[in-house]
Structures are given as C-alpha cells and as structure tokens.
Amino acid sequence: MKFVNIYKIIFAGFILSLFSFPRASAQPVPGLDENIPFLVTFGKEGDKSWGDFNFFQTWFFAIPKDFKERFYIRVFDPDTGGENDEQKGEWNTKMQYSVYGGKGVDPEKNEESRGITRTGDYKSGTLLSSRIFGVDPQYDNKYYTFGPFIATQGDYNERWKSYMFKIICDGISGDDGNLYRYFLSRDPNNDVPIEGANAFTYSYCFRMWNDIKSVSHVYPYIDTGIVYVKQRNFDWDDDGEILVVSRVRRGERVPVSGQNEWVESRIPIESGEVGSSLDFQFHKKQEYLVRNNNVIISLENQRGDAIKFFPAPIGGVPVYEAKPVYKQIKK
Amino acid sequence: MPRFLKYTLFIIVISIRVSSEASCQAPIFDVKPLSFNSPVFSDIAPVILKDGILFCSDRRTSSLSLITTFNDEHLYNIYFAARKDTSGWEKPRLISSAGSPVLYYGPLCLAPDGKTVYFTSGILTGKAAKKKTVINPRGIFIGELSGTSINNVRPFEYNNPKYSVAQPSISRDGKYLFFASDMPGGVGASDIYYCELINNKWGPPVNLGGKVNSKSSENYPFIHPSGRLYFSSDRPGGLGGLDIYYTILNNGTWEEPVLLPPQINSASDDFAFVAEESLQTGYFSSNRDKKNDNIFRFSSTIIRKVKCDTLQINSYEYEFYDENAMNFDTTLFRYEWDFGDDAQAEGVKVVHSFKGPGKYSIRLDVVNLVTKEVKKNEKTIDLKIKDVEQPYISCPEVCKIGKQIKLNADSTNLPGWNIKQYYWNFGDETVASGKEVNKAFIKSGNFNIQLIVTSLPDASGKVKEACVSKNINVIR
Numbered sequence: 173m174k175f176v177n178i179y180k181i182i183f184a185g186f187i188l189s190l191f192s193f194p195r196a197s198a199q200p201v202p203g204l205d206e207n208i209p210f211l212v213t214f215g216k217e218g219d220k221s222w223g224d225f226n227f228f229q230t231w232f233f234a235i236p237k238d239f240k241e242r243f244y245i246r247v248f249d250p251d252t253g254g255e256n257d258e259q260k261g262e263w264n265t266k267m268q269y270s271v272y273g274g275k276g277v278d279p280e281k282n283e284e285s286r287g288i289t290r291t292g293d294y295k296s297g298t299l300l301s302s303r304i305f306g307v308d309p310q311y312d313n314k315y316y317t318f319g320p321f322i323a324t325q326g327d328y329n330e331r332w333k334s335y336m337f338k339i340i341c342d343g344i345s346g347d348d349g350n351l352y353r354y355f356l357s358r359d360p361n362n363d364v365p366i367e368g369a370n371a372f373t374y375s376y377c378f379r380m381w382n383d384i385k386s387v388s389h390v391y392p393y394i395d396t397g398i399v400y401v402k403q404r405n406f407d408w409d410d411d412g413e414i415l416v417v418s419r420v421r422r423g424e425r426v427p428v429s430g431q432n433e434w435v436e437s438r439i440p441i442e443s444g445e446v447g448s449s450l451d452f453q454f455h456k457k458q459e460y461l462v463r464n465n466n467v468i469i470s471l472e473n474q475r476g477d478a479i480k481f482f483p484a485p486i487g488g489v490p491v492y493e494a495k496p497v498y499k500q501i502k503k
Numbered sequence: 504m505p506r507f508l509k510y511t512l513f514i515i516v517i518s519i520r521v522s523s524e525a526s527c528q529a530p531i532f533d534v535k536p537l538s539f540n541s542p543v544f545s546d547i548a549p550v551i552l553k554d555g556i557l558f559c560s561d562r563r564t565s566s567l568s569l570i571t572t573f574n575d576e577h578l579y580n581i582y583f584a585a586r587k588d589t590s591g592w593e594k595p596r597l598i599s600s601a602g603s604p605v606l607y608y609g610p611l612c613l614a615p616d617g618k619t620v621y622f623t624s625g626i627l628t629g630k631a632a633k634k635k636t637v638i639n640p641r642g643i644f645i646g647e648l649s650g651t652s653i654n655n656v657r658p659f660e661y662n663n664p665k666y667s668v669a670q671p672s673i674s675r676d677g678k679y680l681f682f683a684s685d686m687p688g689g690v691g692a693s694d695i696y697y698c699e700l701i702n703n704k705w706g707p708p709v710n711l712g713g714k715v716n717s718k719s720s721e722n723y724p725f726i727h728p729s730g731r732l733y734f735s736s737d738r739p740g741g742l743g744g745l746d747i748y749y750t751i752l753n754n755g756t757w758e759e760p761v762l763l764p765p766q767i768n769s770a771s772d773d774f775a776f777v778a779e780e781s782l783q784t785g786y787f788s789s790n791r792d793k794k795n796d797n798i799f800r801f802s803s804t805i806i807r808k809v810k811c812d813t814l815q816i817n818s819y820e821y822e823f824y825d826e827n828a829m830n831f832d833t834t835l836f837r838y839e840w841d842f843g844d845d846a847q848a849e850g851v852k853v854v855h856s857f858k859g860p861g862k863y864s865i866r867l868d869v870v871n872l873v874t875k876e877v878k879k880n881e882k883t884i885d886l887k888i889k890d891v892e893q894p895y896i897s898c899p900e901v902c903k904i905g906k907q908i909k910l911n912a913d914s915t916n917l918p919g920w921n922i923k924q925y926y927w928n929f930g931d932e933t934v935a936s937g938k939e940v941n942k943a944f945i946k947s948g949n950f951n952i953q954l955i956v957t958s959l960p961d962a963s964g965k966v967k968e969a970c971v972s973k974n975i976n977v978i979r
C-alpha cells in the first residue's frame with residue numbers, strides 16, 4: 173500500500189510537467205500511464221519463446237542540466253528468484269546492471285548506444301556503476317540503489333538541455349526471466365522524482381498483466397518529419413489486440429505476433445499526430461487468460477531510425493478527440 | 504450552314520420582346536429620336552461606330568442645291584454624326600466620294616476591318632442614269648472609308664441592272680454578307696439573301712427561305728454578333744407598314760421571325776434596326792412622327808443581373824461522420840448516432856433526412872468492440888436547420904413549348920424583408936412582375952430564369968435586393 177501512495181505523489185508531479193516538452197517526469201519505469209507491471213530481461217541462455225529476444229534491455233535517463241543535486245537510479249526487484257521473477261528449471265540466472273555516463277552515451281549522437289541489438293558498441297560511454305544480481309533474497313521484491321550521480325557525469329544533449337545516462341540490464345547467464353522496475357530518484361531510499369527528468373528506451377521488453385481486463389500502454393513520441401512508423405512486435409502469443417490511439421486516431425488495429433515470432437507493419441502518421449505521442453494499447457485476449465506473457469515492441473521511422481518510448485508520454489496521454497461533423501447534402 | 508450563326512445561338516441577349524403572357528408587364532424600351540434628325544428630310548439606316556454613327560440622309564448637302572432624281576426622288580448621302588456624350592451628337596458631316604461615279608449613297612455597313620464599307624447605290628451611272636425613263640436598280644458597292652471620304656469604289660459582283668441588290672449587312676467575322684434583293688426566284692417582292700465568302704470571293708446569293716421571306720417585302724437586314732438577323736417586312740400580322748422582326752438560325756433552319764414589341768414597331772414604317780452588342784441599346788428608323796423618316800435610339804429597361812445566385816433547393820438531408828475516423832480502419836468500433844428526432848443509425852458515416860427546419864441535437868455513442876466500452880454521447884452536434892434565405896422560384900424544370908406554366912415566389916425566405924417587387928426575367932428577353940406569374944415559352948431550349956426581389960426602403964432609406972436564377976428546359 174505504501175508503494176501505491178508513493179505513486180500517487182509522483183503522479184501529481186507528473187501532471188505538473190506534462191506540457192514541458194520534451195521533458196516530463198518519467199522517473200518510474202515502467203510509467204504510471206503505461207500500466208505495465210514489470211520490465212523483463214532473461215538470462216542469455218533463455219528461451220526466446222518466453223518473450224525476450226536479446227536478453228538485455230537498455231534505458232536512458234535524461235537529467236536536466238539545471239539539476240545540481242545528487243540523484244539515484246533505483247532498481248526494484250533486481251535479483252532473479254523469489255516473488256516476481258519467472259523461473260525456468262532451477263534459478264540459475266545472473267543479471268548485470270550497468271550505469272553509463274559520459275561521452276558516447278547519448279543515443280541521438282551515437283546510434284550504437286541505443287541498445288536495440290548487441291551489435292556495435294552498445295555499452296558505449298563511461299561505466300559509472302555496475303552490479304551483478306543472482307538469486308538474492310536481500311533484494312527480492314526490494315530496491316537496490318545505484319548512485320549517487322550528478323548530472324554532469326552524463327553525456328550532454330543540447331536539444332534536450334539534459335545530461336544522458338544509460339542503464340543496461342544484461343542477462344549475463346542463466347535462462348530465467350528477471351522482472352524489475354526502475355525509478356529515477358533524488359533520494360536513495362525513497363522514490364522522489366526529479367522535476368524535468370525523463371526516461372526512454374528504443375526497444376521495450378515487458379511483462380503483461382495476468383488479468384484480461386488490464387490494458388497496458390506504451391507511448392512512442394512522433395517527432396517532426398515522421399511520415400510513417402514501422403512497428404515490430406515479438407512473441408505476443410496472439411494475446412488479444414494491439415490498438416494504436418492518438419488524438420486523431422480512435423483505435424487502429426496492429427498485427428499481433430504469435431509465439432516466438434516477429435510481426436511488423438507500417439503505420440502512416442497523420443499530421444495531427446506529429447509532435448505528440450501515440451498510445452499503443454495492449455488489450456489482452458478476452459476469451460481466456462494468457463499468463464506470464466512477455467513481449468517486445470520497437471518502432472522505427474521511414475528512415476529506419478528507432479523511435480523512443482517514454483514511460484510518461486510527451487504531451488500527455490493522447491486521448492482521441494472525436495470530431496463528429498455534418499454536411500448538408502445539396503439537392 | 505454558317506458556322507458563326509451556330510455558335511452564337513446561346514448567347515444571352517437582353518431586351519427585345521416582351522411576353523404577352525406575363526402577368527404584369529413593365530415597359531421594356533425607352534425610345535427617343537436622335538437630336539440631329541432633320542425635321543423635313545429623311546434620316547435612315549444608322550451604322551454604329553465606336554465614336555458615332557454613320558447614317559443616310561436625303562437632306563440638302565448645301566443651302567443652294569437639293570439633288571433629286573428626275574422623278575423628284577431625293578438622293579441620299581452618307582453622313583457621320585459623332586457622339587458628344589451619352590445623349591448629344593455633333594452636327595453630321597457628309598461622307599463624300601470624290602471621283603466616284605455613283606450618285607446615290609444608301610444603306611451601308613462596315614466590314615470588320617473598320618475601313619471597307621459596303622453601301623447601296625444606283626447601278627447605272629453617268630448619262631444612262633440621267634434619263635427620265637430609266638429605272639435605276641440599286642446595287643451594292645464596296646469602297647474604303649477614310650476620314651470623311653469613300654475611295655476606291657467598286658461594284659459587288661452580284662449587282663444586276665435587272666433587279667436591285669441593296670442594304671448590305673456583313674457578319675462580324677466578315678464571312679457572310681446579308682442583303683435585300685428582288686432578284687428573280689425569291690419568295691415574293693424583296694427577299695433577304697446572304698452570300699458566303701469562300702476563298703476571298705463571295706459565293707452565290709442564298710435566299711433565306713419561306714420562314715423569313717414572304718410574299719411581302721423583306722428588307723434592311725442586320726446581322727447582329729449574337730447571330731440574330733433583324734429585318735423589316737410589311738407582311739401581314741405586323742403593327743402597320745414596315746415592321747421589324749428578328750430570326751435566328753437554329754440547327755440549320757431560320758426560325759419563325761419574331762415581331763419586335765410596340766415600343767420599337769408602330770403603325771408607321773419601322774426599319775433599319777441596328778443594336779449594340781449587348782442588345783441593350785441601338786437604333787432604328789421610323790416615320791412614326793412625321794412624313795419623313797427619322798432615326799430613333801432605343802434602350803432596354805429590362806433588368807438582367809450579371810451576378811445572380813443559383814437557386815438553392817432546401818435540403819434537410821445531412822451526412823454525419825467522425826472526421827477523425829475517416830482515414831482509419833474503424834471496424835473495431837460501432838458508431839451509434841441519435842439524430843434527436845427519434846431516429847437512429849449505425850455506421851461511421853450515416854445519412855439522415857430530417858423532416859424540416861428546426862433544432863436537432865445529434866448524439867454519437869461509440870462502442871469499442873475490443874473492450875466493449877461504450878463512450879456515451881461522446882460529442883453532441885447541435886444542428887439548426889433553416890431554409891435558405893433567398894428568393895425562391897417554384898416552377899417546373901421542364902415544360903413544353905407554347906404551354907403556359909405557373910411560376911411563383913411563394914417559398915421566398917427573406918426574413919425581415921418588406922418586399923416591394925418580384926421581378927421575373929425569363930431569359931428569353933421577356934419579363935414580368937408579381938409573386939405569381941404565368942409564362943409560355945415560344946421557343947425551345949434552356950432558359951435561365953432570374954427572380955429579382957426588391958424591398959421597400961427601410962428606415963434609413965436602404966433598399967435591399969436579392970436575385971436567384973433557375974434553368975428551365977423548354978422542349979417541343
């Protein structure tokens with residue numbers, strides 16, 4: 173319950189900063205609006221059909237240059253084993269969390285840093301902190317805190333007027349699934365958001381709720397110049413429907429992948445969607461419950477550039493605005 | 504068939520004839536004699552120029568001499584009267600023909616080049632023309648007008664001493680020359696003919712046939728740029744003496760001539776009609792006032808609006824749709840519309856016909872077929888249906904030639920107007936006034952009817968005016 177109350181406090185902070193593009197308050201990862209229970213990363217011997225493809229996941233945090241205090245990256249349930257994680261056989265998985273700063277981190281300047289695949293220098297930047305977790309009851313269902321850090325340790329991005337940091341969760345061994353969350357915080361022991369900070373990833377691997385009524389969301393930001401996006405989703409197990417919603421799109425169906433397969437499709441972007449976020453809604457199958465469904469989704473634009481997902485959608489959660497109109501039929 | 508005449512059939516022209524069927528007829532012409540008309544001599548056959556008119560007159564060329572034939576018939580000369588302003592004229596100047604053997608200068612026309620003049624004169628010249636017993640037939644002569652003189656005069660190739668060929672009128676494209684002639688083979692007395700210019704040579708005269716020509720005399724042809732051929736005839740059925748008629752070539756056939764209205768025609772001789780391109784103004788000759796002929800100017804009082812809205816039929820049928828949904832697949836949603844008049848429909852795009860004007864609140868409910876979520880009354884459209892504010896023409900869209908139809912303006916919707924007049928222009932140069940009028944079209948074709956409504960002056964003296972138009976197809 174305490175956990176929920178903290179989220180409420182954070183949510184109030186979010187509301188205040190929703191309109192401060194490109195910044196938002198996105199300290200919880202996954203975000204509140206996403207309604208995603210956990211991020212998922214499997215050990216590198218994991219079975220892809222269980223929902224992870226690369227066995228690592230990269231997230232970025234942007235710290236406003238004006239933020240002079242120390243900050244922390246808190247990881248909830250960083251270990252494998254225990255309450256939340258997905259066991260395959262015996263618990264045998266080790267996860268390495270590595271925090272990077274300095275030059276080479278900023279994914280807008282260094283494409284390899286985006287961490288979509290293991291190719292290239294996806295661990296670019298200066299390693300600021302790292303720790304390996306295995307079966308570690310001490311951190312099961314609890315936080316581990318990286319830091320303190322200060323903004324200037326990051327890689328400065330002029331466009332965002334922020335310093336970029338990167339955290340990679342790497343399944344260095346084993347085949348179990350690690351379910352976890354991040355929180356960017358001003359406090360090492362509590363989740364206290366940093367105003368104007370942000371988080372994003374280019375390839376989102378997460379756990380769906382074990383509840384057919386729960387709808388999860390991800391919010392890619394449609395930047396200027398995007399004509400269409402190509403979405404790719406992996407291992408959806410045909411679990412319901414993926415709908416794309418925006419201010420001008422009531423809900424358009426996107427092909428859903430089956431077990432251990434990628435499915436991709438192209439989504440033309442309307443002018444009214446540029447400069448705002450899309451809402452990819454994941455509606456679970458209603459006929460029966462697909463349990464422990466781990467999925468991946470990524471987007472790229474018409475030039476093949478990967479598109480960011482923000483846990484706190486830039487510009488706020490896009491709400492479809494019906495525009496009923498009428499036209500007189502002339503005789 | 505002359506091509507230029509085909510092309511000009513549908514040109515909208517103004518004012519010539521008023522419909523006898525109109526309920527309440529306003530006078531459509533203002534007719535006035537020209538100020539330079541001679542009180543004792545004849546002035547006839549005007550030709551419109553940019554800066555004045557050419558005309559023929561048998562007035563004295565000097566105070567000392569009056570040229571006549573041996574039969575005491577006055578000889579005509581050509582004069583030019585320059586226009587001073589909209590109503591005034593300068594003193595006419597004689598157009599001379601130094602060195603020309605012709606003695607008589609009669610009705611004429613000017614070719615499109617503005618220089619070549621076709622005029623009427625006696626064919627015989629010199630001593631032969633001076634014999635008392637000789638009858639000098641008229642012929643057409645061609646010369647070049649330069650200033651106030653006609654030079655290089657030469658005869659028209661179809662002049663013939665055995666009959667007259669006279670009163671030329673050339674088409675705007677210069678390819679057709681109309682004239683009057685009593686040549687053998689005609690319908691009777693003098694007939695109207697035309698020649699076509701082929702390879703720079705006038706082809707043989709063609710009689711316009713029995714509809715235009717009659718056993719009586721037809722003369723003074725005038726081919727207007729619109730394709731209308733005006734002429735004079737003393738045939739039965741007119742108002743007396745020579746009367747002015749017009750005809751037009753329709754599908755290769757000259758139509759039944761139409762008698763011009765009383766303001767133009769009279770019980771006396773009325774002839775030599777010419778009109779400006781707009782047909783709003785023009786001239787004709789008549790001896791209605793005195794024994795001698797005079798030139799009269801006419802101007803139309805028919806109102807025909809250049810800008811007139813097309814009649815909008817009141818429609819209570821509306822299409823509804825979610826504009827933002829039109830570019831996307833909407834199969835995952837069910838759109839439920841409630842039109843506020845106890846009618847509903849389903850669909851992204853629906854059409855509904857309301858019973859009539861009124862206020863309607865249209866509600867859209869959307870059911871998400873994936874989540875089963877229903878968004879009730881997502882947005883409401885407040886629709887106010889009103890009849891179009893306009894004068895309204897109620898009449899059939901098709902009618903038969905000669906059959907009387909009723910037209911009314913009962914459905915006119917001009918709130919706040921204190922209407923003074925309903926004025927109808929039927930598009931066939933006939934007009935009427937009244938809220939309800941009767942009309943019988945005497946020709947087939949498509950006609951554009953205008954209804955012009957004017958209000959009484961309001962408190963500030965302002966008069967409002969609105970015009971709508973509607974097409975009617977008159978069939979045989």
